[in-house]
Amino acid sequence: MLKGKKIVLGITGSIAAYKACLIIRGLIKQGAEVQVVITPAGKEFITPITLSALTHKPVISEFFSQRDGTWNSHVDLGIWADAMIVAPATASTIGKMANGIADNMLITTYLSMKAPVFVAPAMDLDMYAHPTTQQNLARLKSFGNRIIEPKSGFLASGLEGKGRMEEPEMIVKALDEFFDEEEAKNLESRKMKGKRIMITAGPTYEKIDPVRFIGNYSSGKMGFALAEECRKRGAEVTLIAGPVSLTCHSGIKRIDVESCEDMYQESIKAFADVDAAILCAAVADFRPETVADKKIKREKDDLILRLAPTHDIAAALGKMKRDGQRMVGFALETHDEEVNAKKKLQKKNLDFIVLNSTRNKGTTFRSDDNQISIISENGQKDFAKKPKTEVAKDIIDELESIL
Numbered sequence: 001m002l003k004g005k006k007i008v009l010g011i012t013g014s015i016a017a018y019k020a021c022l023i024i025r026g027l028i029k030q031g032a033e034v035q036v037v038i039t040p041a042g043k044e045f046i047t048p049i050t051l052s053a054l055t056h057k058p059v060i061s062e063f064f065s066q067r068d069g070t071w072n073s074h075v076d077l078g079i080w081a082d083a084m085i086v087a088p089a090t091a092s093t094i095g096k097m098a099n100g101i102a103d104n105m106l107i108t109t110y111l112s113m114k115a116p117v118f119v120a121p122a123m124d125l126d127m128y129a130h131p132t133t134q135q136n137l138a139r140l141k142s143f144g145n146r147i148i149e150p151k152s153g154f155l156a157s158g159l160e161g162k163g164r165m166e167e168p169e170m171i172v173k174a175l176d177e178f179f180d181e182e183e184a185k186n187l188e189s190r191k192m193k194g195k196r197i198m199i200t201a202g203p204t205y206e207k208i209d210p211v212r213f214i215g216n217y218s219s220g221k222m223g224f225a226l227a228e229e230c231r232k233r234g235a236e237v238t239l240i241a242g243p244v245s246l247t248c249h250s251g252i253k254r255i256d257v258e259s260c261e262d263m264y265q266e267s268i269k270a271f272a273d274v275d276a277a278i279l280c281a282a283v284a285d286f287r288p289e290t291v292a293d294k295k296i297k298r299e300k301d302d303l304i305l306r307l308a309p310t311h312d313i314a315a316a317l318g319k320m321k322r323d324g325q326r327m328v329g330f331a332l333e334t335h336d337e338e339v340n341a342k343k344k345l346q347k348k349n350l351d352f353i354v355l356n357s358t359r360n361k362g363t364t365f366r367s368d369d370n371q372i373s374i375i376s377e378n379g380q381k382d383f384a385k386k387p388k389t390e391v392a393k394d395i396i397d398e399l400e401s402i403l
Contacts, residue, residue: 013041
């Protein structure tokens with residue numbers, strides 16, 4: 001359950017620091033994003049270049065990264081992360097964490113962390129057995145931190161493991177199991193648990209000849225973010241995806257299509273059995289009347305294509321919509337945004353419509369961010385620009401409220 005999780009890995013000055021490479025590899029293999037924060041002593045045991053090569057991110061060690069005043073924000077890291085793991089954690093670092101001694105970047109990051117924190121102690125037996133170390137570990141546990149030790153997993157007590165750092169694969173497993181448990185707890189209270197949701201995403205390609213098509217710039221990122229958010233909330237998700245390069249969680253039923261006709265047929269088929277449909281795909285409005293069976297050669301100075309309208313998938317589903325079924329549409333506009341969105345809301349029989357505009361720079365097509373308004377019969381809600389993964393949460397919150 002680590003796919004898409006953001007993990008801060010803190011590395012301290014221990015001989016076990018080299019094992020951090022294996023932790024990074026294990027986390028990334030499961031789809032996590034890793035940011036390393038290392039203490040000055042940690043750099044004596046493993047080089048930042050090695051760690052950066054594994055994470056594809058600059059390693060953070062000092063408060064100031066340049067002599068020009070550029071600084072690393074421990075507060076931003078605390079907000080960004082889904083979890084922090086300190087491995088290896090020396091007796092010195094554990095003592096600083098337990099007593100709030102913020103004299104390096106790792107400890108200030110820990111003190112700013114909003115997410116769960118895991119600690120994997122690494123030291124010799126005498127240091128580990130010392131009453132001070134045991135008291136500091138107990139104090140960290142009392143703060144809600146999770147201690148990972150050999151043979152005991154989470155919240156180990158006594159002297160089992162004798163101070164040796166837990167093996168990297170077990171540390172990764174501990175994080176994976178934690179997120180599994182948290183997701184299971186969250187599902188129990190979600191309105192979407194067991195609901196069947198259909199989502200369309202990405203562009204459609206309408207062929208001109210075997211090598212050319214009419215299409216658009218949709219990346220599918222918004223639709224895939226919505227599918228993942230619904231899955232996290234316990235829904236049974238069917239994702240009908242146009243031609244995109246994105247991957248999705250194995251728990252999502254994915255149906256790949258190419259043309260509007262393909263998407264129309266699959267949507268009609270799936271819609272009859274779902275509780276809600278989110279129509280996020282950027283479907284082509286027109287297709288060539290005829291498709292050449294061979295590549296069209298440049299033989300003249302011009303080429304005339306006659307276009308025919310494609311299926312209006314939203315309108316077709318709106319007519320099929322039964323009592324209690326919900327439909328969410330999208331309106332990507334270049335002008336008269338609100339007027340056009342409200343017309344579409346009525347015409348397509350939608351419960352609400354998500355409006356976004358190409359006039360908002362750095363949003364919509366081929367971007368990781370979006371800025372939306374949600375329009376329904378009850379009014380309009382405007383949202384700030386944010387990552388599409390966060391936008392998905394706003395949209396699904398709205399859908400949950402009417403399911």
